[in-house]
Amino acid sequence: xxxxxxxxxxxxxxxxxxxxxxxxxxxxxxxxxxxxxxxxxxxxxxxxxxxxxxxxxxxxxxxxxxxxxxxxxxxxxxxxxxxxxxxxxxxxxxxxxxxxxxxxxxxxxxxxxxxxxxxxxxxxxxxxxxxxxxxxxxxxxxxxxxxxxxxxxxxxxxxxxxxxxxxxxxxxxxxxxxxxxxxxxxxxxxxxxxxxxxxxxxxxxx
Amino acid sequence: xxxxxxxxxxxxxxxxxxxxxxxxxxxxxxxxxxxxxxxxxxxxxxxxxxxxxxxxxxxxxxxxxxxxxxxxxxxxxxxxxxxxxxxxxxxxxxxxxxxxxxxxxxxxxxxxxxxxxxxxxxxxxxxxxxxxxxxxxxxxxxxxxxxxxxxxxxxxxxxxxxxxxxxxxxxxxxxxxxxxxxxxxxxxxxxxxxxxxxxxxxxxxxxxxxxxxxxxxxxxxxxxxxxxxxxxxxxxxxxxxxxxxxxxxxxxxxxxxxxxxxxxxxxxxxxxxxxxxxxxxxxxxxxxxxxxxxxxxxxxxxxxxxxxxxxxxxxxxxxxxxxxx
Numbered sequence: 001x002x003x004x005x006x007x008x009x010x011x012x013x014x015x016x017x018x019x020x021x022x023x024x025x026x027x028x029x030x031x032x033x034x035x036x037x038x039x040x041x042x043x044x045x046x047x048x049x050x051x052x053x054x055x056x057x058x059x060x061x062x063x064x065x066x067x068x069x070x071x072x073x074x075x076x077x078x079x080x081x082x083x084x085x086x087x088x089x090x091x092x093x094x095x096x097x098x099x100x101x102x103x104x105x106x107x108x109x110x111x112x113x114x115x116x117x118x119x120x121x122x123x124x125x126x127x128x129x130x131x132x133x134x135x136x137x138x139x140x141x142x143x144x145x146x147x148x149x150x151x152x153x154x155x156x157x158x159x160x161x162x163x164x165x166x167x168x169x170x171x172x173x174x175x176x177x178x179x180x181x182x183x184x185x186x187x188x189x190x191x192x193x194x195x196x197x198x199x200x201x202x203x204x205x206x
Numbered sequence: 207x208x209x210x211x212x213x214x215x216x217x218x219x220x221x222x223x224x225x226x227x228x229x230x231x232x233x234x235x236x237x238x239x240x241x242x243x244x245x246x247x248x249x250x251x252x253x254x255x256x257x258x259x260x261x262x263x264x265x266x267x268x269x270x271x272x273x274x275x276x277x278x279x280x281x282x283x284x285x286x287x288x289x290x291x292x293x294x295x296x297x298x299x300x301x302x303x304x305x306x307x308x309x310x311x312x313x314x315x316x317x318x319x320x321x322x323x324x325x326x327x328x329x330x331x332x333x334x335x336x337x338x339x340x341x342x343x344x345x346x347x348x349x350x351x352x353x354x355x356x357x358x359x360x361x362x363x364x365x366x367x368x369x370x371x372x373x374x375x376x377x378x379x380x381x382x383x384x385x386x387x388x389x390x391x392x393x394x395x396x397x398x399x400x401x402x403x404x405x406x407x408x409x410x411x412x413x414x415x416x417x418x419x420x421x422x423x424x425x426x427x428x429x430x431x432x433x434x435x436x437x438x439x440x441x442x443x444x445x446x447x448x449x450x451x452x453x454x455x456x457x458x459x460x461x462x463x464x465x466x467x468x469x470x471x472x473x474x475x476x477x478x479x480x481x482x483x484x485x486x487x488x489x490x491x492x493x494x495x496x497x498x499x500x501x502x503x504x505x506x507x508x509x510x511x512x513x514x515x516x517x518x519x520x521x522x523x524x525x526x527x528x529x530x531x
Contacts, residue, residue: 050423053500137518138511144441145434149353152440156356159363163280180349188350192430199427199507206504 010089014076021072044068047194054202059110063201066106070099071194074150078186081158082178088186090154093147096193100147103197104139111204120204146196153189157181212293219298223305224285230309231278231316234397238271238320245324253331260327263341267323270348274312274319274355274397281308281362288366296370299379303386304365307443310390310471311358314478318401319348325405329412336415343411343422347404350429354393354400354436361389361443374453377460384467385446388524391471392439392478399432399482406486410493421493424503428485431510435474435481435517442470442524449528466527473520480513 025040033041047068052060074090081088089095112120124135161181165174246264250257281304290297326344330337365386370378407425411418446467451459488506492499 134515134518134522137522138515141434141438141518141521145437148437148440149430149433152357152360152437153353156360159360160277160280160356163284163363167280167283185349188346188426192350192426195423195427196430202504203507 004092004094006087007089007092007095010080010087011077011095013086014073014080014089017076018069018072043072047071050195051198054198055205059114059201059205063106063110063198067194067198070103070197071190074099074190074193075187078154078190079183081154081186082182088154088158088182090150091158093151096147096150097143099150099193100143103146103200104143107197107200107204110201114205142200146193146200150189150193153185157185212295212298215295215298216290216293216301219301220285220288220290223301224282226302227285227305227309228275228278228282230306231275231282231312234313234316234318235272235275236316238317238323238401239268241317241320242267242271242323242327246327249327249331253334256331256334256337259330259334259337263326263330263337263344264323266341267320267326267344267348270345270352271316271319271323273352274315277355277359278308278312281305281359281366284366292371294371295375296373296378296382299382300365300368300370303382303384304362305386306383307358307365307386307390308355308362310387311355311361311393314394314397315352315355315400316397318351318397318399318404321401321405322347322351322408325408325412329408333412333415336411336418339411339415339418340408343418343425344404344408346422347400347407347425347429350426350433351397351400351404353433354396357436357440358389358393361385361440361447364447368447374451376453376455377463378451380460380462380464381446381449381451381467384464385443386467387464388439388446388467388471389436389443390439391468392436392474395475395478395482396433396436399478399480399485400429402482403428403432403485403489406489407493410490414493414496417493417496420496420499421489424492424499424506425485425489427503428481428489428506428510431507431514432478432481432485434514435478438517438521439470439474442466442521442528445525445528462527462531466524469527470517470520470524473523474517477514477517481510484509484513 021036021040024036026037028034029037048060048064051064051067054060055063077088077090077095080086081091108120124132126135158181161174161177164177242264246260249260285301285305322344326340329340365382370382403425407421410421446463484506488502492502495502
Protein backbone atom coordinates (compact mmCIF):
# COMPACT_ATOMS: atom_id res chain seq x y z
CA UNK A 1 0.00 0.00 0.00
CA UNK A 2 1.27 3.43 -0.90
CA UNK A 3 0.39 6.56 1.02
CA UNK A 4 0.68 9.85 -0.79
CA UNK A 5 1.89 11.83 2.20
CA UNK A 6 1.93 15.17 0.37
CA UNK A 7 -1.74 14.94 -0.46
CA UNK A 8 -2.63 13.76 3.05
CA UNK A 9 -0.66 16.64 4.56
CA UNK A 10 -2.35 19.18 2.29
CA UNK A 11 -5.76 17.69 3.12
CA UNK A 12 -5.01 18.02 6.82
CA UNK A 13 -3.88 21.61 6.32
CA UNK A 14 -7.19 22.46 4.66
CA UNK A 15 -9.08 20.69 7.43
CA UNK A 16 -7.07 22.63 10.02
CA UNK A 17 -7.80 25.94 8.28
CA UNK A 18 -11.51 25.11 8.25
CA UNK A 19 -11.46 24.16 11.92
CA UNK A 20 -9.76 27.44 12.79
CA UNK A 21 -12.36 29.34 10.76
CA UNK A 22 -15.12 27.38 12.47
CA UNK A 23 -13.77 27.99 15.97
CA UNK A 24 -13.28 31.68 15.38
CA UNK A 25 -16.70 32.15 13.80
CA UNK A 26 -18.58 30.66 16.76
CA UNK A 27 -16.40 32.15 19.46
CA UNK A 28 -17.98 35.14 21.20
CA UNK A 29 -21.17 34.87 19.19
CA UNK A 30 -23.25 37.99 19.38
CA UNK A 31 -26.38 39.46 17.84
CA UNK A 32 -24.25 42.04 16.12
CA UNK A 33 -21.83 39.64 14.50
CA UNK A 34 -18.09 40.22 14.35
CA UNK A 35 -16.33 39.85 11.05
CA UNK A 36 -15.45 36.14 11.13
CA UNK A 37 -18.92 35.29 12.38
CA UNK A 38 -20.38 37.12 9.38
CA UNK A 39 -18.23 35.00 7.09
CA UNK A 40 -19.36 31.78 8.71
CA UNK A 41 -23.02 32.79 8.71
CA UNK A 42 -22.76 33.79 5.06
CA UNK A 43 -21.56 30.33 4.01
CA UNK A 44 -24.07 28.50 6.15
CA UNK A 45 -27.08 30.61 5.16
CA UNK A 46 -26.25 30.62 1.47
CA UNK A 47 -25.81 26.87 1.19
CA UNK A 48 -28.70 26.08 3.51
CA UNK A 49 -31.01 28.03 1.21
CA UNK A 50 -29.53 26.44 -1.93
CA UNK A 51 -30.05 22.98 -0.45
CA UNK A 52 -33.58 23.78 0.67
CA UNK A 53 -34.41 25.05 -2.81
CA UNK A 54 -33.30 21.85 -4.48
CA UNK A 55 -34.50 19.33 -1.90
CA UNK A 56 -37.48 20.33 0.21
CA UNK A 57 -37.40 22.01 3.56
CA UNK A 58 -37.06 18.96 5.78
CA UNK A 59 -34.47 17.11 3.73
CA UNK A 60 -32.68 20.37 3.02
CA UNK A 61 -32.18 20.95 6.74
CA UNK A 62 -30.76 17.47 7.03
CA UNK A 63 -28.24 17.69 4.20
CA UNK A 64 -27.29 21.37 4.42
CA UNK A 65 -24.44 20.88 6.95
CA UNK A 66 -22.83 18.24 4.74
CA UNK A 67 -23.22 20.40 1.65
CA UNK A 68 -21.78 23.49 3.36
CA UNK A 69 -18.85 21.50 4.69
CA UNK A 70 -18.24 19.99 1.26
CA UNK A 71 -18.15 23.39 -0.41
CA UNK A 72 -15.90 24.95 2.19
CA UNK A 73 -13.48 22.04 2.09
CA UNK A 74 -13.29 22.19 -1.70
CA UNK A 75 -12.87 25.95 -1.65
CA UNK A 76 -10.00 25.89 0.82
CA UNK A 77 -8.44 22.94 -0.99
CA UNK A 78 -8.58 24.67 -4.37
CA UNK A 79 -7.21 27.91 -2.98
CA UNK A 80 -4.33 26.20 -1.22
CA UNK A 81 -2.43 26.02 -4.50
CA UNK A 82 -2.19 29.82 -4.59
CA UNK A 83 0.23 29.70 -1.64
CA UNK A 84 3.82 28.96 -2.66
CA UNK A 85 5.12 25.49 -1.74
CA UNK A 86 1.60 24.20 -1.28
CA UNK A 87 -0.41 22.09 -3.67
CA UNK A 88 -4.12 21.51 -3.97
CA UNK A 89 -5.24 18.19 -2.48
CA UNK A 90 -7.85 18.19 -5.27
CA UNK A 91 -5.03 17.99 -7.83
CA UNK A 92 -4.66 14.34 -6.90
CA UNK A 93 -7.44 12.29 -8.48
CA UNK A 94 -8.02 10.37 -5.24
CA UNK A 95 -9.51 13.36 -3.43
CA UNK A 96 -12.18 14.29 -6.00
CA UNK A 97 -12.91 10.63 -6.65
CA UNK A 98 -13.54 9.85 -2.99
CA UNK A 99 -15.66 12.98 -2.55
CA UNK A 100 -17.60 12.06 -5.69
CA UNK A 101 -18.08 8.54 -4.38
CA UNK A 102 -19.23 9.96 -1.05
CA UNK A 103 -21.87 12.00 -2.88
CA UNK A 104 -22.90 8.89 -4.82
CA UNK A 105 -23.38 6.83 -1.66
CA UNK A 106 -25.29 9.61 0.10
CA UNK A 107 -27.54 10.19 -2.92
CA UNK A 108 -28.41 6.53 -3.26
CA UNK A 109 -28.92 6.14 0.48
CA UNK A 110 -31.31 9.10 0.37
CA UNK A 111 -33.06 7.56 -2.64
CA UNK A 112 -33.57 4.20 -0.95
CA UNK A 113 -34.77 5.93 2.20
CA UNK A 114 -37.26 8.14 0.36
CA UNK A 115 -38.71 5.60 -2.05
CA UNK A 116 -38.06 2.28 -0.38
CA UNK A 117 -35.82 -0.30 -1.98
CA UNK A 118 -38.44 -1.49 -4.48
CA UNK A 119 -39.21 1.97 -5.73
CA UNK A 120 -35.51 2.74 -5.92
CA UNK A 121 -34.71 -0.41 -7.86
CA UNK A 122 -37.61 0.13 -10.24
CA UNK A 123 -35.97 3.33 -11.46
CA UNK A 124 -33.26 1.28 -13.14
CA UNK A 125 -35.75 -0.51 -15.33
CA UNK A 126 -37.13 2.71 -16.79
CA UNK A 127 -38.11 3.29 -19.56
CA UNK A 128 -37.54 -0.32 -20.69
CA UNK A 129 -36.28 -3.28 -18.66
CA UNK A 130 -33.40 -3.94 -21.07
CA UNK A 131 -32.05 -0.46 -20.41
CA UNK A 132 -30.89 -1.62 -16.96
CA UNK A 133 -27.17 -2.07 -17.78
CA UNK A 134 -27.04 1.33 -19.46
CA UNK A 135 -28.81 2.99 -16.53
CA UNK A 136 -26.26 1.41 -14.21
CA UNK A 137 -23.38 2.66 -16.34
CA UNK A 138 -25.06 6.06 -16.41
CA UNK A 139 -25.06 6.19 -12.62
CA UNK A 140 -21.39 5.24 -12.43
CA UNK A 141 -20.62 7.77 -15.17
CA UNK A 142 -21.98 10.49 -12.87
CA UNK A 143 -19.29 9.74 -10.28
CA UNK A 144 -16.64 9.76 -12.98
CA UNK A 145 -17.81 13.01 -14.55
CA UNK A 146 -18.14 14.91 -11.27
CA UNK A 147 -14.71 13.90 -10.01
CA UNK A 148 -12.80 14.19 -13.29
CA UNK A 149 -14.29 17.64 -13.85
CA UNK A 150 -12.79 18.94 -10.61
CA UNK A 151 -9.54 17.05 -11.06
CA UNK A 152 -9.08 18.12 -14.68
CA UNK A 153 -9.74 21.77 -13.96
CA UNK A 154 -7.43 22.02 -10.95
CA UNK A 155 -4.71 19.91 -12.55
CA UNK A 156 -5.02 21.84 -15.83
CA UNK A 157 -4.91 25.18 -14.05
CA UNK A 158 -1.77 24.30 -12.16
CA UNK A 159 -0.10 22.95 -15.30
CA UNK A 160 -0.91 26.16 -17.19
CA UNK A 161 0.43 28.33 -14.37
CA UNK A 162 3.61 26.25 -14.24
CA UNK A 163 4.27 26.11 -17.97
CA UNK A 164 3.38 29.70 -18.82
CA UNK A 165 5.39 31.00 -15.84
CA UNK A 166 8.34 28.95 -17.05
CA UNK A 167 8.01 30.19 -20.63
CA UNK A 168 7.99 33.86 -19.64
CA UNK A 169 10.72 33.45 -16.98
CA UNK A 170 8.17 34.19 -14.22
CA UNK A 171 7.86 37.84 -15.25
CA UNK A 172 4.74 39.87 -14.35
CA UNK A 173 2.06 37.36 -15.37
CA UNK A 174 2.17 34.57 -12.72
CA UNK A 175 0.14 36.36 -10.00
CA UNK A 176 -2.65 37.03 -12.47
CA UNK A 177 -2.57 33.46 -13.71
CA UNK A 178 -2.77 32.19 -10.13
CA UNK A 179 -5.61 34.61 -9.38
CA UNK A 180 -7.54 33.34 -12.40
CA UNK A 181 -6.85 29.61 -12.29
CA UNK A 182 -6.50 28.98 -8.56
CA UNK A 183 -8.89 31.48 -7.04
CA UNK A 184 -11.50 32.10 -9.73
CA UNK A 185 -11.70 28.69 -11.41
CA UNK A 186 -11.18 27.02 -8.03
CA UNK A 187 -14.21 28.80 -6.58
CA UNK A 188 -16.39 28.02 -9.58
CA UNK A 189 -15.42 24.36 -9.66
CA UNK A 190 -15.96 23.97 -5.90
CA UNK A 191 -19.43 25.45 -6.40
CA UNK A 192 -20.17 23.25 -9.41
CA UNK A 193 -19.11 20.12 -7.52
CA UNK A 194 -21.31 21.05 -4.56
CA UNK A 195 -24.32 21.92 -6.72
CA UNK A 196 -24.02 18.68 -8.65
CA UNK A 197 -23.92 16.71 -5.39
CA UNK A 198 -27.14 18.44 -4.32
CA UNK A 199 -28.72 17.71 -7.71
CA UNK A 200 -27.73 14.04 -7.61
CA UNK A 201 -29.38 13.75 -4.21
CA UNK A 202 -32.47 15.59 -5.49
CA UNK A 203 -32.74 13.34 -8.56
CA UNK A 204 -32.63 10.24 -6.35
CA UNK A 205 -35.16 11.56 -3.87
CA UNK A 206 -37.75 12.69 -6.40
CA UNK B 207 21.22 8.66 -48.36
CA UNK B 208 19.57 9.99 -45.22
CA UNK B 209 19.36 7.78 -42.20
CA UNK B 210 15.82 7.28 -40.92
CA UNK B 211 16.54 7.28 -37.24
CA UNK B 212 13.88 7.80 -34.56
CA UNK B 213 15.53 11.14 -33.80
CA UNK B 214 14.68 12.45 -37.26
CA UNK B 215 11.15 11.14 -37.04
CA UNK B 216 10.66 12.80 -33.67
CA UNK B 217 11.86 16.12 -35.10
CA UNK B 218 9.56 15.67 -38.08
CA UNK B 219 6.64 14.79 -35.85
CA UNK B 220 7.32 17.83 -33.68
CA UNK B 221 7.26 20.19 -36.66
CA UNK B 222 4.21 18.51 -38.16
CA UNK B 223 2.46 18.48 -34.77
CA UNK B 224 3.29 22.09 -34.02
CA UNK B 225 1.74 23.23 -37.27
CA UNK B 226 -1.28 21.00 -36.85
CA UNK B 227 -1.82 22.10 -33.28
CA UNK B 228 -1.92 25.83 -33.79
CA UNK B 229 -3.57 25.45 -37.20
CA UNK B 230 -6.53 23.58 -35.76
CA UNK B 231 -6.44 25.60 -32.56
CA UNK B 232 -6.78 28.87 -34.44
CA UNK B 233 -10.12 27.90 -35.99
CA UNK B 234 -12.37 28.15 -32.98
CA UNK B 235 -11.19 31.27 -31.22
CA UNK B 236 -11.34 33.26 -34.43
CA UNK B 237 -14.95 32.26 -35.11
CA UNK B 238 -15.95 33.02 -31.54
CA UNK B 239 -14.24 36.38 -31.51
CA UNK B 240 -15.73 37.27 -34.88
CA UNK B 241 -19.18 36.49 -33.53
CA UNK B 242 -18.54 38.67 -30.49
CA UNK B 243 -17.36 41.56 -32.63
CA UNK B 244 -20.29 41.29 -35.00
CA UNK B 245 -22.78 41.41 -32.14
CA UNK B 246 -20.82 44.29 -30.63
CA UNK B 247 -21.23 46.21 -33.89
CA UNK B 248 -24.94 45.56 -33.91
CA UNK B 249 -25.22 46.66 -30.29
CA UNK B 250 -23.31 49.87 -30.82
CA UNK B 251 -25.51 50.69 -33.79
CA UNK B 252 -28.60 50.30 -31.63
CA UNK B 253 -27.40 52.39 -28.76
CA UNK B 254 -24.28 54.38 -29.61
CA UNK B 255 -24.22 56.09 -26.22
CA UNK B 256 -23.11 52.80 -24.65
CA UNK B 257 -20.33 52.15 -27.12
CA UNK B 258 -17.56 52.50 -24.53
CA UNK B 259 -19.06 49.84 -22.31
CA UNK B 260 -19.74 47.61 -25.30
CA UNK B 261 -16.16 47.99 -26.45
CA UNK B 262 -14.92 46.93 -23.01
CA UNK B 263 -17.27 43.93 -22.96
CA UNK B 264 -16.19 42.93 -26.43
CA UNK B 265 -12.48 43.11 -25.68
CA UNK B 266 -12.76 41.23 -22.38
CA UNK B 267 -14.94 38.57 -23.98
CA UNK B 268 -12.58 38.16 -26.90
CA UNK B 269 -9.63 37.85 -24.54
CA UNK B 270 -11.35 34.96 -22.75
CA UNK B 271 -12.29 33.32 -26.05
CA UNK B 272 -8.70 33.60 -27.18
CA UNK B 273 -7.32 31.60 -24.25
CA UNK B 274 -8.09 28.28 -25.98
CA UNK B 275 -6.01 29.36 -28.98
CA UNK B 276 -3.27 30.49 -26.62
CA UNK B 277 -3.15 27.02 -25.06
CA UNK B 278 -2.69 25.64 -28.58
CA UNK B 279 0.04 28.21 -29.19
CA UNK B 280 1.84 27.16 -25.99
CA UNK B 281 1.77 23.50 -27.02
CA UNK B 282 2.95 24.38 -30.53
CA UNK B 283 5.85 26.44 -29.18
CA UNK B 284 6.87 23.63 -26.84
CA UNK B 285 6.81 21.20 -29.75
CA UNK B 286 8.93 23.46 -31.94
CA UNK B 287 11.54 24.46 -29.39
CA UNK B 288 12.01 21.60 -26.96
CA UNK B 289 14.52 18.85 -27.44
CA UNK B 290 13.19 15.42 -26.60
CA UNK B 291 15.54 13.29 -24.55
CA UNK B 292 16.00 9.68 -25.64
CA UNK B 293 13.68 9.83 -28.64
CA UNK B 294 11.91 6.70 -29.78
CA UNK B 295 9.08 5.90 -32.15
CA UNK B 296 6.66 6.28 -29.27
CA UNK B 297 7.84 9.85 -28.68
CA UNK B 298 6.80 10.70 -32.22
CA UNK B 299 3.38 9.13 -31.65
CA UNK B 300 2.98 10.99 -28.36
CA UNK B 301 3.82 14.28 -30.07
CA UNK B 302 1.21 13.73 -32.77
CA UNK B 303 -1.32 12.74 -30.10
CA UNK B 304 -0.57 15.84 -28.04
CA UNK B 305 -0.91 18.09 -31.08
CA UNK B 306 -4.21 16.52 -32.14
CA UNK B 307 -5.59 16.73 -28.61
CA UNK B 308 -4.84 20.41 -28.10
CA UNK B 309 -5.63 21.39 -31.70
CA UNK B 310 -9.10 19.83 -31.77
CA UNK B 311 -9.67 20.66 -28.13
CA UNK B 312 -9.37 24.39 -28.74
CA UNK B 313 -12.03 24.52 -31.46
CA UNK B 314 -15.19 24.14 -29.39
CA UNK B 315 -14.11 26.26 -26.43
CA UNK B 316 -13.05 29.07 -28.75
CA UNK B 317 -16.34 29.21 -30.63
CA UNK B 318 -18.38 28.62 -27.49
CA UNK B 319 -16.88 31.42 -25.40
CA UNK B 320 -17.70 33.88 -28.15
CA UNK B 321 -21.45 33.39 -27.61
CA UNK B 322 -21.76 34.72 -24.04
CA UNK B 323 -19.39 37.58 -24.87
CA UNK B 324 -21.56 38.65 -27.81
CA UNK B 325 -24.71 38.36 -25.75
CA UNK B 326 -23.12 40.48 -23.02
CA UNK B 327 -22.62 43.29 -25.57
CA UNK B 328 -26.24 43.01 -26.67
CA UNK B 329 -27.50 42.90 -23.10
CA UNK B 330 -25.44 45.92 -22.11
CA UNK B 331 -27.15 48.16 -24.63
CA UNK B 332 -30.57 46.86 -23.63
CA UNK B 333 -30.02 47.26 -19.91
CA UNK B 334 -27.07 49.56 -19.30
CA UNK B 335 -27.84 49.54 -15.56
CA UNK B 336 -26.79 45.90 -15.15
CA UNK B 337 -23.66 46.05 -17.29
CA UNK B 338 -21.48 44.85 -14.41
CA UNK B 339 -23.71 41.91 -13.60
CA UNK B 340 -23.66 40.89 -17.25
CA UNK B 341 -19.90 41.15 -17.40
CA UNK B 342 -19.48 38.98 -14.28
CA UNK B 343 -21.86 36.36 -15.57
CA UNK B 344 -20.26 36.39 -19.00
CA UNK B 345 -16.84 35.86 -17.42
CA UNK B 346 -18.06 32.93 -15.30
CA UNK B 347 -19.85 31.35 -18.25
CA UNK B 348 -16.93 31.78 -20.64
CA UNK B 349 -14.42 30.50 -18.07
CA UNK B 350 -16.41 27.32 -17.46
CA UNK B 351 -16.78 27.01 -21.22
CA UNK B 352 -12.97 26.77 -21.46
CA UNK B 353 -12.90 23.63 -19.31
CA UNK B 354 -12.87 21.15 -22.23
CA UNK B 355 -9.85 22.89 -23.71
CA UNK B 356 -8.14 22.65 -20.32
CA UNK B 357 -8.79 18.89 -20.37
CA UNK B 358 -7.21 18.76 -23.82
CA UNK B 359 -4.22 20.65 -22.48
CA UNK B 360 -3.84 18.21 -19.58
CA UNK B 361 -3.78 15.27 -21.99
CA UNK B 362 -1.30 17.08 -24.23
CA UNK B 363 1.10 17.67 -21.38
CA UNK B 364 0.78 14.13 -20.07
CA UNK B 365 1.61 12.91 -23.58
CA UNK B 366 4.58 15.24 -23.89
CA UNK B 367 6.13 14.79 -20.46
CA UNK B 368 5.50 11.16 -19.56
CA UNK B 369 8.13 8.59 -20.36
CA UNK B 370 6.42 5.90 -22.40
CA UNK B 371 9.59 4.07 -23.39
CA UNK B 372 8.66 1.02 -21.31
CA UNK B 373 5.71 0.33 -23.59
CA UNK B 374 5.99 -1.82 -26.72
CA UNK B 375 5.86 0.37 -29.84
CA UNK B 376 3.16 -1.82 -31.32
CA UNK B 377 0.36 -1.29 -30.31
CA UNK B 378 1.15 1.51 -27.85
CA UNK B 379 1.62 4.15 -30.57
CA UNK B 380 -2.05 3.78 -31.45
CA UNK B 381 -3.02 4.18 -27.81
CA UNK B 382 -1.11 7.46 -27.57
CA UNK B 383 -2.59 8.93 -30.76
CA UNK B 384 -6.02 7.59 -29.75
CA UNK B 385 -5.71 9.22 -26.33
CA UNK B 386 -5.07 12.57 -27.99
CA UNK B 387 -7.98 12.15 -30.39
CA UNK B 388 -10.42 11.08 -27.67
CA UNK B 389 -10.06 14.19 -25.53
CA UNK B 390 -9.49 16.54 -28.45
CA UNK B 391 -12.55 15.54 -30.45
CA UNK B 392 -14.72 15.16 -27.35
CA UNK B 393 -13.90 18.71 -26.33
CA UNK B 394 -15.41 20.20 -29.51
CA UNK B 395 -19.03 19.59 -28.63
CA UNK B 396 -18.73 20.43 -24.95
CA UNK B 397 -17.14 23.77 -25.71
CA UNK B 398 -19.93 24.68 -28.12
CA UNK B 399 -22.69 23.44 -25.85
CA UNK B 400 -21.31 25.24 -22.82
CA UNK B 401 -21.22 28.39 -24.91
CA UNK B 402 -24.87 28.30 -25.93
CA UNK B 403 -25.89 27.68 -22.33
CA UNK B 404 -23.83 30.62 -21.12
CA UNK B 405 -25.24 32.81 -23.89
CA UNK B 406 -28.79 32.13 -22.75
CA UNK B 407 -27.90 32.99 -19.17
CA UNK B 408 -26.46 36.36 -20.15
CA UNK B 409 -29.55 37.07 -22.23
CA UNK B 410 -31.78 36.03 -19.35
CA UNK B 411 -30.04 38.33 -16.88
CA UNK B 412 -30.34 41.22 -19.32
CA UNK B 413 -34.08 40.60 -19.43
CA UNK B 414 -34.65 40.01 -15.73
CA UNK B 415 -31.70 41.28 -13.72
CA UNK B 416 -33.34 40.33 -10.42
CA UNK B 417 -33.15 36.63 -11.29
CA UNK B 418 -29.39 36.81 -11.80
CA UNK B 419 -28.27 34.53 -8.98
CA UNK B 420 -30.63 31.68 -9.78
CA UNK B 421 -29.84 31.97 -13.50
CA UNK B 422 -26.11 31.72 -12.81
CA UNK B 423 -26.64 28.61 -10.70
CA UNK B 424 -28.75 26.93 -13.38
CA UNK B 425 -26.21 27.91 -16.03
CA UNK B 426 -23.36 26.34 -14.05
CA UNK B 427 -25.36 23.16 -13.59
CA UNK B 428 -26.24 23.02 -17.27
CA UNK B 429 -22.68 23.64 -18.36
CA UNK B 430 -21.38 21.03 -15.94
CA UNK B 431 -23.69 18.38 -17.37
CA UNK B 432 -22.88 19.46 -20.93
CA UNK B 433 -19.23 18.83 -20.13
CA UNK B 434 -19.79 15.21 -19.18
CA UNK B 435 -19.11 13.95 -22.75
CA UNK B 436 -15.74 15.72 -22.70
CA UNK B 437 -15.03 14.04 -19.37
CA UNK B 438 -15.81 10.63 -20.83
CA UNK B 439 -13.30 11.43 -23.56
CA UNK B 440 -10.79 12.36 -20.87
CA UNK B 441 -11.47 9.09 -19.05
CA UNK B 442 -10.86 7.02 -22.18
CA UNK B 443 -7.67 9.02 -22.76
CA UNK B 444 -6.41 8.20 -19.28
CA UNK B 445 -7.26 4.53 -19.72
CA UNK B 446 -5.36 4.52 -23.02
CA UNK B 447 -2.40 6.43 -21.60
CA UNK B 448 -1.86 4.36 -18.50
CA UNK B 449 -2.84 0.95 -19.81
CA UNK B 450 -0.42 -1.95 -20.15
CA UNK B 451 -0.07 -3.46 -23.57
CA UNK B 452 1.41 -6.69 -24.80
CA UNK B 453 3.75 -6.39 -27.73
CA UNK B 454 1.86 -7.46 -30.81
CA UNK B 455 3.01 -6.50 -34.25
CA UNK B 456 -0.27 -7.19 -36.08
CA UNK B 457 -2.44 -4.27 -37.07
CA UNK B 458 -5.68 -5.28 -35.34
CA UNK B 459 -4.90 -4.45 -31.67
CA UNK B 460 -3.42 -1.10 -32.67
CA UNK B 461 -6.51 -0.20 -34.68
CA UNK B 462 -8.73 -1.24 -31.78
CA UNK B 463 -6.94 1.24 -29.50
CA UNK B 464 -6.96 4.01 -32.10
CA UNK B 465 -10.61 3.56 -32.86
CA UNK B 466 -11.46 3.44 -29.15
CA UNK B 467 -10.23 7.02 -29.03
CA UNK B 468 -11.97 8.03 -32.25
CA UNK B 469 -15.20 6.38 -31.16
CA UNK B 470 -15.62 8.22 -27.87
CA UNK B 471 -14.26 11.41 -29.43
CA UNK B 472 -16.79 11.58 -32.25
CA UNK B 473 -19.51 10.13 -30.04
CA UNK B 474 -19.14 12.99 -27.60
CA UNK B 475 -19.63 15.81 -30.11
CA UNK B 476 -23.35 15.41 -30.70
CA UNK B 477 -24.59 14.81 -27.15
CA UNK B 478 -22.74 17.88 -25.93
CA UNK B 479 -24.15 20.15 -28.65
CA UNK B 480 -27.61 18.69 -28.00
CA UNK B 481 -27.17 19.20 -24.28
CA UNK B 482 -26.17 22.78 -25.04
CA UNK B 483 -29.47 23.30 -26.87
CA UNK B 484 -31.35 21.96 -23.86
CA UNK B 485 -29.31 24.23 -21.64
CA UNK B 486 -30.00 27.24 -23.84
CA UNK B 487 -33.75 27.02 -23.46
CA UNK B 488 -33.63 25.74 -19.91
CA UNK B 489 -31.62 28.70 -18.72
CA UNK B 490 -33.54 31.18 -20.87
CA UNK B 491 -36.89 30.15 -19.43
CA UNK B 492 -35.66 29.94 -15.86
CA UNK B 493 -34.84 33.61 -16.30
CA UNK B 494 -38.16 34.54 -17.86
CA UNK B 495 -40.37 32.44 -15.65
CA UNK B 496 -38.63 32.13 -12.28
CA UNK B 497 -41.75 30.66 -10.65
CA UNK B 498 -41.30 27.48 -12.64
CA UNK B 499 -37.57 27.40 -12.04
CA UNK B 500 -37.47 24.09 -10.21
CA UNK B 501 -39.52 22.24 -12.79
CA UNK B 502 -37.54 23.70 -15.68
CA UNK B 503 -34.22 22.84 -14.05
CA UNK B 504 -35.29 19.29 -13.40
CA UNK B 505 -36.56 18.76 -16.95
CA UNK B 506 -33.41 20.36 -18.32
CA UNK B 507 -31.19 17.96 -16.39
CA UNK B 508 -33.29 14.93 -17.31
CA UNK B 509 -33.33 15.97 -20.98
CA UNK B 510 -29.57 16.39 -20.99
CA UNK B 511 -29.10 13.02 -19.34
CA UNK B 512 -31.25 11.35 -22.00
CA UNK B 513 -29.48 13.08 -24.87
CA UNK B 514 -26.22 11.95 -23.37
CA UNK B 515 -27.07 8.30 -23.51
CA UNK B 516 -25.47 8.14 -26.96
CA UNK B 517 -22.07 9.15 -25.63
CA UNK B 518 -22.44 6.40 -23.05
CA UNK B 519 -22.98 3.94 -25.93
CA UNK B 520 -19.80 5.25 -27.52
CA UNK B 521 -17.95 4.90 -24.24
CA UNK B 522 -19.15 1.32 -23.80
CA UNK B 523 -17.89 0.46 -27.29
CA UNK B 524 -14.57 2.16 -26.52
CA UNK B 525 -14.15 0.11 -23.36
CA UNK B 526 -15.05 -3.04 -25.28
CA UNK B 527 -12.46 -2.15 -27.92
CA UNK B 528 -9.81 -1.61 -25.26
CA UNK B 529 -10.48 -4.53 -22.95
CA UNK B 530 -12.47 -7.20 -24.75
CA UNK B 531 -11.59 -7.32 -28.44
